[in-house]
Amino acid sequence: MDKQLIEQVLKEYGFQADQVNYKPFGTGHINSTWLIILQNSSEQYILQSINRNVFKEPEIIAANVKLVSDYLKKHNPDYLFVGAIPTRDGSEMASVGDIYWRLTDFIKNSVSFDTLSDPDQAYEAAMQFGRLNRLLADFDASQLKETIPGFHDLGLRYRQFAESLENTTESLKQKAEPEIQKAKHYSFILDYFNSFKNSSDFPNRAMHHDTKISNMLFDKDTMKGICVIDLDTLMSGKFISDLGDMMRTYLCAFSENEPDTDKIFIRIEYFEAIIKGYLHEMGSILTEVEKDLILFSGKYLIYMQAIRFLSDYLNGSIYYPISYAEQNLDRTRNQFKLLAEFFEKEKILVDIVNKCLNEN
Ligand code: ADP
Ligand code: GN1
Ligand code: MG
Numbered sequence: 120m121d122k123q124l125i126e127q128v129l130k131e132y133g134f135q136a137d138q139v140n141y142k143p144f145g146t147g148h149i150n151s152t153w154l155i156i157l158q159n160s161s162e163q164y165i166l167q168s169i170n171r172n173v174f175k176e177p178e179i180i181a182a183n184v185k186l187v188s189d190y191l192k193k194h195n196p197d198y199l200f201v202g203a204i205p206t207r208d209g210s211e212m213a214s215v216g217d218i219y220w221r222l223t224d225f226i227k228n229s230v231s232f233d234t235l236s237d238p239d240q241a242y243e244a245a246m247q248f249g250r251l252n253r254l255l256a257d258f259d260a261s262q263l264k265e266t267i268p269g270f271h272d273l274g275l276r277y278r279q280f281a282e283s284l285e286n287t288t289e290s291l292k293q294k295a296e297p298e299i300q301k302a303k304h305y306s307f308i309l310d311y312f313n314s315f316k317n318s319s320d321f322p323n324r325a326m327h328h329d330t331k332i333s334n335m336l337f338d339k340d341t342m343k344g345i346c347v348i349d350l351d352t353l354m355s356g357k358f359i360s361d362l363g364d365m366m367r368t369y370l371c372a373f374s375e376n377e378p379d380t381d382k383i384f385i386r387i388e389y390f391e392a393i394i395k396g397y398l399h400e401m402g403s404i405l406t407e408v409e410k411d412l413i414l415f416s417g418k419y420l421i422y423m424q425a426i427r428f429l430s431d432y433l434n435g436s437i438y439y440p441i442s443y444a445e446q447n448l449d450r451t452r453n454q455f456k457l458l459a460e461f462f463e464k465e466k467i468l469v470d471i472v473n474k475c476l477n478e479n
Pocket of ligand 1: 144145146147148149150151152165201223224225226227229230231333334336348349350
Protein backbone atom coordinates (compact mmCIF):
# COMPACT_ATOMS: atom_id res chain seq x y z
CA MET A 120 0.00 0.00 0.00
CA ASP A 121 1.35 3.35 -0.97
CA LYS A 122 2.76 5.48 1.88
CA GLN A 123 1.41 8.72 0.48
CA LEU A 124 -2.09 7.27 0.33
CA ILE A 125 -2.08 6.12 3.96
CA GLU A 126 -0.75 9.48 5.07
CA GLN A 127 -3.54 11.20 3.19
CA VAL A 128 -6.06 8.98 4.97
CA LEU A 129 -4.47 9.72 8.34
CA LYS A 130 -4.96 13.42 7.62
CA GLU A 131 -8.69 12.78 7.16
CA TYR A 132 -8.69 11.62 10.76
CA GLY A 133 -6.74 14.62 11.96
CA PHE A 134 -3.36 12.87 12.41
CA GLN A 135 -0.10 14.51 11.31
CA ALA A 136 1.81 11.98 9.22
CA ASP A 137 5.12 12.77 10.97
CA GLN A 138 3.63 11.99 14.39
CA VAL A 139 2.38 8.55 13.49
CA ASN A 140 3.96 5.13 12.96
CA TYR A 141 2.03 2.39 11.18
CA LYS A 142 2.55 -1.24 10.22
CA PRO A 143 0.54 -4.07 8.61
CA PHE A 144 -1.40 -6.13 11.13
CA GLY A 145 -3.38 -9.40 11.47
CA THR A 146 -4.07 -12.41 9.25
CA GLY A 147 -7.49 -11.60 7.71
CA HIS A 148 -8.21 -12.64 4.12
CA ILE A 149 -10.26 -9.68 3.03
CA ASN A 150 -9.24 -6.19 4.14
CA SER A 151 -5.84 -4.53 4.54
CA THR A 152 -5.30 -3.84 8.21
CA TRP A 153 -2.82 -1.38 9.72
CA LEU A 154 -1.85 -0.70 13.29
CA ILE A 155 -1.51 3.03 13.83
CA ILE A 156 0.71 4.14 16.70
CA LEU A 157 0.81 7.77 17.79
CA GLN A 158 4.30 8.82 18.79
CA ASN A 159 4.62 10.45 22.22
CA SER A 160 1.34 8.93 23.39
CA SER A 161 -0.08 5.52 24.19
CA GLU A 162 -2.89 5.88 21.65
CA GLN A 163 -3.22 3.15 19.05
CA TYR A 164 -5.78 2.58 16.32
CA ILE A 165 -6.68 0.06 13.64
CA LEU A 166 -6.99 1.46 10.13
CA GLN A 167 -8.47 -0.75 7.41
CA SER A 168 -9.01 -0.31 3.73
CA ILE A 169 -12.16 -2.07 2.58
CA ASN A 170 -11.72 -4.64 -0.18
CA ARG A 171 -13.78 -3.29 -3.10
CA ASN A 172 -13.71 -6.57 -5.03
CA VAL A 173 -15.65 -8.08 -2.15
CA PHE A 174 -17.68 -5.15 -0.86
CA LYS A 175 -19.11 -3.28 -3.84
CA GLU A 176 -20.86 -0.73 -1.62
CA PRO A 177 -18.77 -0.05 1.49
CA GLU A 178 -21.26 2.63 2.58
CA ILE A 179 -23.63 -0.23 3.43
CA ILE A 180 -21.13 -1.64 5.92
CA ALA A 181 -20.80 1.76 7.57
CA ALA A 182 -24.57 2.24 7.73
CA ASN A 183 -25.19 -1.24 9.21
CA VAL A 184 -22.49 -0.87 11.84
CA LYS A 185 -23.82 2.57 12.79
CA LEU A 186 -27.39 1.27 13.17
CA VAL A 187 -26.25 -1.58 15.42
CA SER A 188 -23.84 0.62 17.33
CA ASP A 189 -26.59 3.18 18.07
CA TYR A 190 -28.98 0.42 19.12
CA LEU A 191 -26.47 -1.16 21.48
CA LYS A 192 -25.48 2.20 22.97
CA LYS A 193 -29.14 2.80 23.78
CA HIS A 194 -30.02 -0.65 25.12
CA ASN A 195 -26.69 -1.95 26.46
CA PRO A 196 -24.42 1.03 27.00
CA ASP A 197 -21.75 -1.05 28.78
CA TYR A 198 -21.31 -3.49 25.89
CA LEU A 199 -17.99 -3.07 24.05
CA PHE A 200 -18.85 -2.74 20.37
CA VAL A 201 -15.96 -1.63 18.17
CA GLY A 202 -17.73 0.91 15.96
CA ALA A 203 -16.05 3.32 13.55
CA ILE A 204 -14.33 6.53 14.67
CA PRO A 205 -15.62 9.36 12.48
CA THR A 206 -13.36 11.38 10.19
CA ARG A 207 -12.76 15.10 10.86
CA ASP A 208 -15.87 15.91 8.85
CA GLY A 209 -18.01 13.35 10.69
CA SER A 210 -18.10 10.53 8.09
CA GLU A 211 -18.14 6.88 9.15
CA MET A 212 -15.47 6.08 6.56
CA ALA A 213 -12.82 8.07 4.72
CA SER A 214 -12.91 7.85 0.95
CA VAL A 215 -9.44 8.51 -0.44
CA GLY A 216 -8.06 7.53 -3.83
CA ASP A 217 -11.16 5.49 -4.71
CA ILE A 218 -10.61 3.39 -1.58
CA TYR A 219 -12.78 3.37 1.52
CA TRP A 220 -11.07 3.36 4.91
CA ARG A 221 -12.26 2.89 8.42
CA LEU A 222 -10.63 3.69 11.73
CA THR A 223 -11.42 1.96 15.03
CA ASP A 224 -9.90 1.95 18.46
CA PHE A 225 -7.15 -0.62 18.88
CA ILE A 226 -8.27 -2.84 21.73
CA LYS A 227 -5.42 -2.75 24.21
CA ASN A 228 -3.86 -5.86 25.67
CA SER A 229 -5.79 -7.97 23.16
CA VAL A 230 -4.74 -10.91 21.05
CA SER A 231 -6.44 -12.91 18.30
CA PHE A 232 -5.71 -16.47 17.19
CA ASP A 233 -6.04 -18.59 14.06
CA THR A 234 -6.46 -21.77 16.14
CA LEU A 235 -7.34 -22.47 19.74
CA SER A 236 -5.34 -24.38 22.31
CA ASP A 237 -7.75 -24.58 25.25
CA PRO A 238 -11.48 -25.44 25.33
CA ASP A 239 -12.03 -22.51 27.71
CA GLN A 240 -11.13 -20.20 24.82
CA ALA A 241 -13.79 -21.89 22.69
CA TYR A 242 -16.33 -21.38 25.48
CA GLU A 243 -15.34 -17.70 25.78
CA ALA A 244 -15.51 -17.04 22.06
CA ALA A 245 -18.84 -18.84 21.62
CA MET A 246 -20.24 -16.90 24.57
CA GLN A 247 -19.05 -13.57 23.13
CA PHE A 248 -20.51 -14.21 19.68
CA GLY A 249 -23.64 -15.61 21.34
CA ARG A 250 -23.88 -12.45 23.44
CA LEU A 251 -23.89 -10.26 20.34
CA ASN A 252 -26.66 -12.48 18.91
CA ARG A 253 -28.62 -12.20 22.16
CA LEU A 254 -28.26 -8.44 22.55
CA LEU A 255 -29.56 -8.05 19.00
CA ALA A 256 -32.41 -10.56 19.38
CA ASP A 257 -35.00 -7.75 19.51
CA PHE A 258 -33.25 -5.56 16.96
CA ASP A 259 -35.14 -5.37 13.65
CA ALA A 260 -32.63 -7.13 11.40
CA SER A 261 -34.56 -6.15 8.26
CA GLN A 262 -33.08 -2.65 8.68
CA LEU A 263 -29.66 -4.03 7.77
CA LYS A 264 -28.79 -4.13 4.09
CA GLU A 265 -26.78 -6.95 2.54
CA THR A 266 -23.10 -6.00 2.32
CA ILE A 267 -22.48 -9.04 0.08
CA PRO A 268 -25.67 -10.21 -1.64
CA GLY A 269 -26.47 -13.86 -0.86
CA PHE A 270 -23.34 -14.15 1.30
CA HIS A 271 -24.41 -17.29 3.20
CA ASP A 272 -27.03 -18.49 0.73
CA LEU A 273 -25.88 -22.07 0.24
CA GLY A 274 -28.00 -22.40 -2.93
CA LEU A 275 -26.18 -19.45 -4.48
CA ARG A 276 -22.81 -20.83 -3.36
CA TYR A 277 -23.64 -24.14 -5.03
CA ARG A 278 -24.66 -22.36 -8.26
CA GLN A 279 -21.39 -20.42 -8.14
CA PHE A 280 -19.55 -23.73 -7.77
CA ALA A 281 -21.42 -25.13 -10.81
CA GLU A 282 -20.51 -22.00 -12.80
CA SER A 283 -16.85 -22.24 -11.84
CA LEU A 284 -16.91 -25.85 -13.03
CA GLU A 285 -18.30 -24.75 -16.40
CA ASN A 286 -15.74 -22.00 -16.85
CA THR A 287 -12.56 -23.53 -15.46
CA THR A 288 -9.65 -25.05 -17.37
CA GLU A 289 -9.30 -28.80 -18.03
CA SER A 290 -6.09 -28.84 -16.02
CA LEU A 291 -7.62 -27.30 -12.85
CA LYS A 292 -10.64 -29.57 -13.22
CA GLN A 293 -8.44 -32.64 -13.37
CA LYS A 294 -6.41 -31.67 -10.33
CA ALA A 295 -9.57 -31.00 -8.33
CA GLU A 296 -11.55 -34.02 -9.56
CA PRO A 297 -11.87 -35.83 -6.18
CA GLU A 298 -12.94 -32.59 -4.48
CA ILE A 299 -15.45 -31.82 -7.26
CA GLN A 300 -16.99 -35.25 -6.63
CA LYS A 301 -17.12 -34.53 -2.90
CA ALA A 302 -18.81 -31.18 -3.51
CA LYS A 303 -21.49 -33.02 -5.50
CA HIS A 304 -21.76 -35.88 -3.04
CA TYR A 305 -22.42 -33.60 -0.07
CA SER A 306 -25.05 -31.55 -1.93
CA PHE A 307 -27.64 -33.35 0.24
CA ILE A 308 -26.68 -30.72 2.83
CA LEU A 309 -28.12 -28.09 0.47
CA ASP A 310 -31.23 -30.20 -0.14
CA TYR A 311 -31.78 -30.48 3.59
CA PHE A 312 -31.25 -26.73 4.06
CA ASN A 313 -33.82 -26.03 1.32
CA SER A 314 -36.33 -28.28 3.07
CA PHE A 315 -36.61 -26.00 6.12
CA LYS A 316 -35.19 -22.61 5.14
CA ASN A 317 -38.64 -21.04 4.79
CA SER A 318 -39.98 -22.50 8.02
CA SER A 319 -41.72 -19.86 10.15
CA ASP A 320 -39.84 -20.93 13.26
CA PHE A 321 -36.49 -20.23 11.58
CA PRO A 322 -36.25 -16.45 11.95
CA ASN A 323 -33.94 -13.95 10.36
CA ARG A 324 -31.72 -12.37 12.98
CA ALA A 325 -28.88 -9.85 12.99
CA MET A 326 -25.88 -12.13 12.53
CA HIS A 327 -22.15 -11.49 12.49
CA HIS A 328 -21.59 -13.99 9.61
CA ASP A 329 -17.83 -14.37 10.15
CA THR A 330 -17.33 -15.87 13.60
CA LYS A 331 -14.02 -17.47 12.71
CA ILE A 332 -11.68 -17.43 15.63
CA SER A 333 -9.42 -14.64 14.34
CA ASN A 334 -12.44 -12.32 14.62
CA MET A 335 -12.52 -12.57 18.41
CA LEU A 336 -10.23 -10.56 20.66
CA PHE A 337 -9.02 -12.19 23.87
CA ASP A 338 -7.41 -10.51 26.86
CA LYS A 339 -3.69 -11.37 26.68
CA ASP A 340 -3.46 -11.98 30.44
CA THR A 341 -6.75 -13.58 31.43
CA MET A 342 -7.70 -15.18 28.07
CA LYS A 343 -11.25 -13.96 28.62
CA GLY A 344 -13.07 -12.87 25.45
CA ILE A 345 -13.05 -9.07 25.17
CA CYS A 346 -15.13 -8.37 22.07
CA VAL A 347 -15.91 -9.43 18.54
CA ILE A 348 -14.40 -7.62 15.54
CA ASP A 349 -14.67 -7.69 11.73
CA LEU A 350 -18.20 -6.35 11.44
CA ASP A 351 -18.30 -6.12 7.63
CA THR A 352 -20.87 -8.88 7.28
CA LEU A 353 -23.10 -7.92 10.19
CA MET A 354 -26.46 -8.31 8.49
CA SER A 355 -29.69 -10.24 8.53
CA GLY A 356 -29.29 -14.02 8.40
CA LYS A 357 -29.74 -17.30 10.24
CA PHE A 358 -28.22 -18.35 13.54
CA ILE A 359 -26.60 -21.39 11.85
CA SER A 360 -24.15 -19.02 10.15
CA ASP A 361 -22.65 -17.83 13.41
CA LEU A 362 -22.73 -21.10 15.33
CA GLY A 363 -21.54 -23.07 12.28
CA ASP A 364 -18.44 -20.97 11.63
CA MET A 365 -17.42 -21.40 15.26
CA MET A 366 -17.49 -25.16 14.75
CA ARG A 367 -15.57 -24.80 11.51
CA THR A 368 -12.75 -22.84 13.09
CA TYR A 369 -12.56 -23.91 16.75
CA LEU A 370 -12.95 -27.67 16.54
CA CYS A 371 -9.67 -28.53 14.87
CA ALA A 372 -6.19 -27.88 16.27
CA PHE A 373 -5.07 -26.72 12.81
CA SER A 374 -6.54 -23.97 10.67
CA GLU A 375 -8.00 -24.15 7.16
CA ASN A 376 -4.45 -23.45 5.91
CA GLU A 377 -3.06 -26.81 7.10
CA PRO A 378 -2.30 -28.88 3.96
CA ASP A 379 -1.77 -32.19 5.80
CA THR A 380 -5.28 -33.59 6.16
CA ASP A 381 -4.03 -36.31 8.53
CA LYS A 382 -3.87 -33.55 11.13
CA ILE A 383 -7.51 -32.56 10.71
CA PHE A 384 -9.50 -33.97 13.61
CA ILE A 385 -12.44 -32.72 15.64
CA ARG A 386 -11.71 -32.13 19.30
CA ILE A 387 -14.83 -33.24 21.11
CA GLU A 388 -14.21 -31.17 24.23
CA TYR A 389 -14.08 -28.03 22.08
CA PHE A 390 -17.44 -28.94 20.59
CA GLU A 391 -18.97 -29.18 24.03
CA ALA A 392 -17.38 -25.85 25.01
CA ILE A 393 -18.86 -24.12 21.93
CA ILE A 394 -22.35 -25.46 22.59
CA LYS A 395 -22.23 -24.54 26.27
CA GLY A 396 -20.85 -21.05 25.60
CA TYR A 397 -23.37 -20.34 22.86
CA LEU A 398 -26.37 -21.70 24.79
CA HIS A 399 -25.32 -19.73 27.86
CA GLU A 400 -26.35 -16.65 25.85
CA MET A 401 -28.80 -17.94 23.27
CA GLY A 402 -30.34 -20.98 24.99
CA SER A 403 -33.50 -19.14 26.02
CA ILE A 404 -33.86 -17.34 22.70
CA LEU A 405 -33.48 -20.09 20.09
CA THR A 406 -36.74 -21.53 18.76
CA GLU A 407 -37.41 -25.28 18.77
CA VAL A 408 -36.63 -25.46 15.05
CA GLU A 409 -33.35 -23.66 15.65
CA LYS A 410 -32.43 -25.97 18.52
CA ASP A 411 -32.92 -28.93 16.20
CA LEU A 412 -30.44 -27.34 13.78
CA ILE A 413 -27.55 -26.88 16.20
CA LEU A 414 -25.60 -29.82 14.84
CA PHE A 415 -26.56 -29.06 11.26
CA SER A 416 -25.00 -25.59 11.55
CA GLY A 417 -21.51 -27.15 11.51
CA LYS A 418 -22.23 -29.25 8.40
CA TYR A 419 -23.75 -26.26 6.63
CA LEU A 420 -20.84 -23.90 7.28
CA ILE A 421 -18.02 -26.37 6.70
CA TYR A 422 -19.61 -27.53 3.45
CA MET A 423 -20.19 -23.94 2.31
CA GLN A 424 -16.59 -22.99 3.03
CA ALA A 425 -15.30 -26.09 1.21
CA ILE A 426 -17.23 -25.20 -1.95
CA ARG A 427 -16.24 -21.53 -1.66
CA PHE A 428 -12.54 -22.48 -1.58
CA LEU A 429 -13.06 -25.01 -4.39
CA SER A 430 -14.93 -22.51 -6.60
CA ASP A 431 -12.18 -19.97 -6.04
CA TYR A 432 -9.55 -22.56 -6.99
CA LEU A 433 -11.45 -23.38 -10.19
CA ASN A 434 -11.82 -19.66 -10.93
CA GLY A 435 -8.04 -19.19 -10.73
CA SER A 436 -7.85 -18.04 -7.07
CA ILE A 437 -9.20 -14.54 -7.46
CA TYR A 438 -10.95 -14.15 -4.08
CA TYR A 439 -8.90 -15.71 -1.28
CA PRO A 440 -5.27 -14.60 -1.17
CA ILE A 441 -2.86 -17.50 -1.73
CA SER A 442 0.84 -17.95 -1.04
CA TYR A 443 1.24 -20.92 -3.45
CA ALA A 444 -0.70 -22.07 -6.52
CA GLU A 445 -2.57 -25.02 -5.00
CA GLN A 446 -3.46 -23.38 -1.69
CA ASN A 447 -7.19 -23.10 -2.30
CA LEU A 448 -7.29 -26.76 -3.31
CA ASP A 449 -5.45 -27.67 -0.10
CA ARG A 450 -7.93 -25.55 1.85
CA THR A 451 -10.78 -27.39 0.12
CA ARG A 452 -9.29 -30.78 1.07
CA ASN A 453 -8.80 -29.58 4.62
CA GLN A 454 -12.46 -28.52 4.89
CA PHE A 455 -13.78 -31.74 3.33
CA LYS A 456 -11.72 -33.73 5.83
CA LEU A 457 -13.24 -31.69 8.64
CA LEU A 458 -16.70 -32.34 7.21
CA ALA A 459 -16.03 -36.08 6.99
CA GLU A 460 -14.90 -36.01 10.62
CA PHE A 461 -18.10 -34.24 11.56
CA PHE A 462 -20.19 -37.02 10.03
CA GLU A 463 -18.00 -39.72 11.53
CA LYS A 464 -18.40 -38.32 15.05
CA GLU A 465 -22.04 -37.35 14.56
CA LYS A 466 -23.42 -39.75 17.20
CA ILE A 467 -21.13 -38.36 19.91
CA LEU A 468 -21.88 -34.78 18.85
CA VAL A 469 -25.65 -35.34 18.94
CA ASP A 470 -25.40 -36.67 22.49
CA ILE A 471 -23.44 -33.61 23.55
CA VAL A 472 -25.97 -31.23 22.02
CA ASN A 473 -28.82 -33.03 23.79
CA LYS A 474 -26.98 -33.04 27.10
CA CYS A 475 -26.21 -29.33 26.84
CA LEU A 476 -29.81 -28.50 25.86
CA ASN A 477 -31.08 -30.42 28.89
CA GLU A 478 -28.67 -28.70 31.24
CA ASN A 479 -29.40 -25.23 29.87
P1 ADP B 1 -10.26 -9.09 7.79
O1 ADP B 1 -11.61 -8.72 7.27
O2 ADP B 1 -9.22 -8.92 6.77
O3 ADP B 1 -10.30 -10.44 8.41
P2 ADP B 1 -10.24 -8.01 10.52
O4 ADP B 1 -11.18 -6.88 10.83
O5 ADP B 1 -10.62 -9.34 11.01
O6 ADP B 1 -9.93 -8.02 8.94
O7 ADP B 1 -8.82 -7.62 11.14
C1 ADP B 1 -7.67 -8.42 10.94
C2 ADP B 1 -6.96 -8.66 12.25
O8 ADP B 1 -6.56 -7.40 12.83
C3 ADP B 1 -7.79 -9.34 13.34
O9 ADP B 1 -7.77 -10.75 13.22
C4 ADP B 1 -7.11 -8.85 14.62
O10 ADP B 1 -5.94 -9.60 14.88
C5 ADP B 1 -6.67 -7.44 14.26
N1 ADP B 1 -7.64 -6.41 14.69
C6 ADP B 1 -8.67 -5.93 13.95
N2 ADP B 1 -9.36 -4.99 14.63
C7 ADP B 1 -8.75 -4.86 15.83
C8 ADP B 1 -8.95 -4.01 16.99
N3 ADP B 1 -9.95 -3.10 17.01
N4 ADP B 1 -8.11 -4.14 18.05
C9 ADP B 1 -7.10 -5.04 18.00
N5 ADP B 1 -6.84 -5.85 16.94
C10 ADP B 1 -7.64 -5.77 15.87
C1 GN1 C 1 -13.00 -14.47 5.03
O1 GN1 C 1 -12.27 -11.63 6.43
P1 GN1 C 1 -11.97 -12.96 7.04
O2 GN1 C 1 -10.60 -13.46 6.76
O3 GN1 C 1 -12.34 -12.90 8.52
C2 GN1 C 1 -14.42 -14.54 4.47
C3 GN1 C 1 -15.25 -15.51 5.30
C4 GN1 C 1 -14.61 -16.87 5.24
C5 GN1 C 1 -13.17 -16.78 5.73
C6 GN1 C 1 -12.45 -18.09 5.56
C7 GN1 C 1 -16.14 -11.37 3.49
O4 GN1 C 1 -13.04 -13.99 6.37
O5 GN1 C 1 -16.56 -15.59 4.77
O6 GN1 C 1 -15.32 -17.76 6.05
O7 GN1 C 1 -12.43 -15.76 4.99
N1 GN1 C 1 -15.01 -13.21 4.49
C8 GN1 C 1 -15.59 -12.74 3.38
O8 GN1 C 1 -11.25 -18.01 6.23
O9 GN1 C 1 -15.69 -13.39 2.34
MG1 MG D 1 -11.18 -11.15 10.08
